[in-house]
Amino acid sequence: MDFYYAPRGSGCRTVIMVTKALGLELNKKLVNTTEREHLKPEFLELNPQHTIPTLVDNGFSIWESRAIAVYLVEKYGKDDSLFPKDPKKQAVVNQRLNFDLGTLYESFVKYYFPLIRTGTPGSDEDFKKVETSFGFLDTFLKGQEYVAGDHLTVADISILATVSTFDIFKFDLSKYSNVARWYANAKKVTPGWDENWSGLLELKALFEAPLLNMDLYNMAGSPSTRAVIMTAKAVGVELNSINVNTFVGEQLKPEFVKINPQHTIPTLVDNGFVVWETRAIVVYLVEQYAKDDSLYPKDPQKQALINQRLYFDMGTLYEAIAKYFFPLLRTGKPGTPENFEKLNVAFNLLNTFLEGQDYVAGNQLSVADIVILATVSTTEMVDFDLKKFPNVERWYKNAQKITPGWDENLKRIENAKKFLAENLIDKL
Known part of the structure; x- marks a missing residue:
């Protein structure tokens, strides 16, 4: 399995942790987007949307981290614990995955990406959306150890990749007691956490480096x-x-x-x-x-x-x-x-x-x-x-x-x- 990725990316880190949970090995291929390697014809043949991560499994090409995560579990999982086959349980996992992509991670992009590029974060309104997103997540986790059910799923892994990215940028998680409790446990029980954190440290170094031109x-x-x-x-x-x-x-x-x-x-x-x-x-x-x-x-x-x-x-x-x-x-x-x-x-x-x-x-x-x-x-x-x-x-x-x-x-x-x-x- 060829895995086209960048270690700093939240989606890339999600897939890495899922493969660790499944006991799979990836043939990692670093894609330097700053040098526009994702726009090269050979990469566009694999993924015309030219996004990372992209997985190529014996000729089958799939992208978008949550789609990759679900595919890997359904193809290689020894059981369905990470992505249950029960329609109701699966629906909750899917809801959390979509919440992560469309609400939680989206709020990070809007507020923190400008900080990485220009040294200035997004607007006050953008930050309020971050707080609102964490408020939702805190509600989901009320009385629960995991974000979608009573055990670890791909929803926890995907949201862990996102929440840990907020952590690197010193967002105060303590205001959300359920999230903080879940986060402390998720770091312990999720395979591949160390590699996730290593990628985050690279992101932190990039963020803390002086803005250069x-x-x-x-x-x-x-x-x-x-x-x-x-x-x-x-x-x-x-x-x-x-x-x-x-x-x-x-x-x-x-x-x-x-x-x-x-x-x-x-x-x-x-x-x-x-x-x-x-x-x-x-x-x-x-x-x-x-x-x-x-x-x-x-x-x-x-x-x-x-x-x-x-x-x-x-x-x-x-x-x-x-x-x-x-x-x-x-x-x-x-x-x-x-x-x-x-x-x-x-x-x-x-x-x-x-x-x-x-x-x-x-x-x-x-x-x-x-x-x-x-x-x-x-x-x-x-x-x-x-x-x-x-x-x-x-x-x-x-x-x-x-x-x-x-x-x-x-x-x-x-x-x-x-x-x-x-x-x-x-x-x-």
């Missing part, structure tokens, strides 16, 4: 773009990704040349401040937004070593990869044997730098690791054996585990690899 002009699969994205993840900032298709010359359009007269990508525009060249961007992001200097220390000697590795990446390692592998994009054939030899020399140098070390510059993760990780991971797109360079291979495996944003980096590589394969068919 950073545009990253980029090309999705490029190592340089991936390096910037991983660095942004490491310092906890969100980027507004704007794709620039260099294959059709979009970087030469007057509006882009006005931003960057060198017309290169990636280019970052941070509230009017423009900077380009990957290594300059990553250092800027750390110095401007990181909570400490661990990724780019202020100590002159430590900083010098990181700078050396960054220049090595740009002038030697990345240059060698570009000379040997990038012709594949244009001609379907790699570079010359001489180019391949330079590639091996570059990796041998990196292998030497990593002798007896876990990181490329010092004893902790730095922007040098992140940038070089983006470069080295490009070899995932082609046939290149890292085993010839044992120190690099060891570092590479560890860097994947500890570098924020690795999953997105790998996903972009896989998409680029797919693009490369599809386009090479026509070239070869």
Whole structure:
């Protein structure tokens, strides 16, 4: 079962908890809506409404979290306890599910979504609708442990996902004694609560982060773009990704040349401040937004070593990869044997730098690791054996585990690899 989702989403968290209750495993596929991945043709084929969560179960595609939850119970449940077959009991569960979607969750959207986007919540009238919704829920729970009957159902799980979202935004649940009592118990008895809370913490971090207006002009699969994205993840900032298709010359359009007269990508525009060249961007992001200097220390000697590795990446390692592998994009054939030899020399140098070390510059993760990780991971797109360079291979495996944003980096590589394969068919 493929599950297209975002961990912060209430509906996505509902489905995750239901699958935990059923003992099912999901093949989770992260969908980055900020980069409009939900609008890609391949996703629209699965769900023309382009919403998440979306479940694909052996070719059967279904979306809307409450529909997914009911489907999973009816298809895979060992009994009907989560969604009773008795018409009256089922009707109550359905009423609560519709109440959650059309009243409770809708009140959250109206009041809190503007707060996430603009820093200002909805109107006083919107907040009154929140209070009214909780008043209804409090009434439903009078003298009951569960929202629809005498045991846990999908209605409890769906409403738990919603109520816990209000909790993250510090809505005072204590004013609704029945809801507060139910909530305390639901957290204990609902499978998957921990994963639900983990997704909420991501939402909280996004909410508490300073409002930024950073545009990253980029090309999705490029190592340089991936390096910037991983660095942004490491310092906890969100980027507004704007794709620039260099294959059709979009970087030469007057509006882009006005931003960057060198017309290169990636280019970052941070509230009017423009900077380009990957290594300059990553250092800027750390110095401007990181909570400490661990990724780019202020100590002159430590900083010098990181700078050396960054220049090595740009002038030697990345240059060698570009000379040997990038012709594949244009001609379907790699570079010359001489180019391949330079590639091996570059990796041998990196292998030497990593002798007896876990990181490329010092004893902790730095922007040098992140940038070089983006470069080295490009070899995932082609046939290149890292085993010839044992120190690099060891570092590479560890860097994947500890570098924020690795999953997105790998996903972009896989998409680029797919693009490369599809386009090479026509070239070869």
